[in-house]
Amino acid sequence: MSTSKSYYKPLNISSVFRPGLFENRVAIVTGGATGIGKGITKELLFLGCTVVIASRKADRLADGAEEIRNWLANTGQRATLHVVQCNVRNEDEVKKLISTTVQKFGKLDFLINNGGGQFLSPTADIRLKGWNAVVETNLTGTFLLCREAYNQWMKEHGGTIVNMAMDMWKGYPYMGHSGAARAGVVNLTKTLGVEWAQSNVRVNAVAPGSSIVSPTAAANYGNVSIFDGVGENIPMKRTGTVEEVCSAVCFLLSPGAAFITGETIRIDGGHSYYITPNFRLPDSKPTDVYSWQSKFDADAAKGPQSKL
Numbered sequence: 001m002s003t004s005k006s007y008y009k010p011l012n013i014s015s016v017f018r019p020g021l022f023e024n025r026v027a028i029v030t031g032g033a034t035g036i037g038k039g040i041t042k043e044l045l046f047l048g049c050t051v052v053i054a055s056r057k058a059d060r061l062a063d064g065a066e067e068i069r070n071w072l073a074n075t076g077q078r079a080t081l082h083v084v085q086c087n088v089r090n091e092d093e094v095k096k097l098i099s100t101t102v103q104k105f106g107k108l109d110f111l112i113n114n115g116g117g118q119f120l121s122p123t124a125d126i127r128l129k130g131w132n133a134v135v136e137t138n139l140t141g142t143f144l145l146c147r148e149a150y151n152q153w154m155k156e157h158g159g160t161i162v163n164m165a166m167d168m169w170k171g172y173p174y175m176g177h178s179g180a181a182r183a184g185v186v187n188l189t190k191t192l193g194v195e196w197a198q199s200n201v202r203v204n205a206v207a208p209g210s211s212i213v214s215p216t217a218a219a220n221y222g223n224v225s226i227f228d229g230v231g232e233n234i235p236m237k238r239t240g241t242v243e244e245v246c247s248a249v250c251f252l253l254s255p256g257a258a259f260i261t262g263e264t265i266r267i268d269g270g271h272s273y274y275i276t277p278n279f280r281l282p283d284s285k286p287t288d289v290y291s292w293q294s295k296f297d298a299d300a301a302k303g304p305q306s307k308l
């Protein structure tokens with residue numbers, strides 16, 4: 001059975017959250033210029049939030065910011081986007097990212113630790129430098145950002161943090177370093193959710209399946225077709241969209257999630273629960289997709305002046 005796009009039934013809508021939900025809020029999104037982070041940035045801006053995007057590469061940040069600003073102009077919404085170069089593995093740069101944000105915008109309401117990644121390798125072949133690079137990026141970087149956001153602002157004023165995990169629940173062959181680091185992130189999320197509850201700081205995480213079609217992610221693996229065929233093994237019979245991660249992040253940031261902390265939400269179409277080798281679901285059509293059928297994207301490609 002094919003999972004070609006012709007079976008998809010896209011829901012032609014934009015954010016499911018009310019306009020202005022995040023007005024007067026300030027967020028940092030690491031890795032906010034590409035892929036999932038870019039999607040999160042767009043939705044936050046669309047909902048009125050001021051967003052600071054931060055990652056290592058100045059050219060990626062500049063290109064991403066330009067695209068996002070054009071896109072936002074075409075939605076008719078207004079919000080502030082700011083760019084800071086920051087390697088989450090560098091303690092000084094992380095401290096500066098938080099202090100700059102607080103100085104410039106007067107506060108920090110949301111931290112989204114999205115930036116991260118890894119390379120594919122049998123674990124036996126991973127050199128210590130490579131192991132450390134991945135663990136420092138995904139686990140230590142998340143720790144540093146959480147700690148600085150808390151100590152510099154959230155401890156006194158409250159705030160909400162969303163961390164990025166992955167579907168490492170059964171281990172992750174060929175991504176042993178990242179699987180271990182993300183399992184650490186899930187555990188750290190629980191700890192901080194408890195330790196910081198009294199400061200009115202909620203800490204949660206999302207765990208996307210290895211199935212969120214992100215062109216930058218595919219390019220990072222040097223294989224643009226890495227997501228092809230992945231949907232076949234997922235109960236929902238399809239890959240996931242960036243927007244399906246973003247909406248979970250926005251929910252966790254919203255007041256509607258005020259009693260949720262320490263939690264990790266799986267966004268994987270049921271893949272991580274589909275474990276029984278002697279039970280196969282019958283073939284079926286892919287389920288409905290949540291995607292901002294952009295209208296906005298098409299208009300953004302034409303430039304900021306085009307009409308909705």
Ligand SMILES: CCCCCCCCC/C=C/C(=O)SCCNC(=O)CCNC(=O)[C@H](O)C(C)(C)COP(=O)(O)OP(=O)(O)OC[C@H]1O[C@@H](n2cnc3c(N)ncnc32)[C@H](O)[C@@H]1OP(=O)(O)O
Binds near residue numbers: 116119220
């Ligand atoms: C099965 C099907 C599954 C299918 C899998 C499907 C996956 C789809 C799901 C997607 C999940 C995602 O997370 S998508 C997100 C993808 N995005 C990314 O991964 C981008 C971010 N990643 C990175 O920047 C890098 O991978 C990372 C290593 C973490 C950090 O890079 P740095 O520039 O800091 O470090 P580098 O100098 O490049 O490398 C440091 C060392 O790491 C090791 N190293 C780096 N790249 C390496 C490589 N390709 N192969 C071996 N080893 C490598 C070497 O030892 C390097 O040292 P030397 O020996 O001295 O060079």
Ligand SMILES: NC(=O)C1=CN([C@@H]2O[C@H](COP(=O)(O)OP(=O)(O)OC[C@H]3O[C@@H](n4cnc5c(N)ncnc54)[C@H](OP(=O)(O)O)[C@@H]3O)[C@@H](O)[C@H]2O)C=CC1
Binds near residue numbers: 030034061088115
């Ligand atoms: N796509 C998927 O299916 C899944 C993705 N994930 C995770 O979701 C997150 C987003 O991935 P996705 O959008 O798909 O892929 P991308 O490659 O597009 O995103 C990775 C982002 O992280 C940034 N980044 C990487 N290393 C650092 C660092 N040391 N300091 C600061 N920023 C950094 C990159 O920017 P720059 O290069 O400029 O630093 C880039 O913007 C990642 O953590 C990824 O591992 C998890 C599960 C599945």
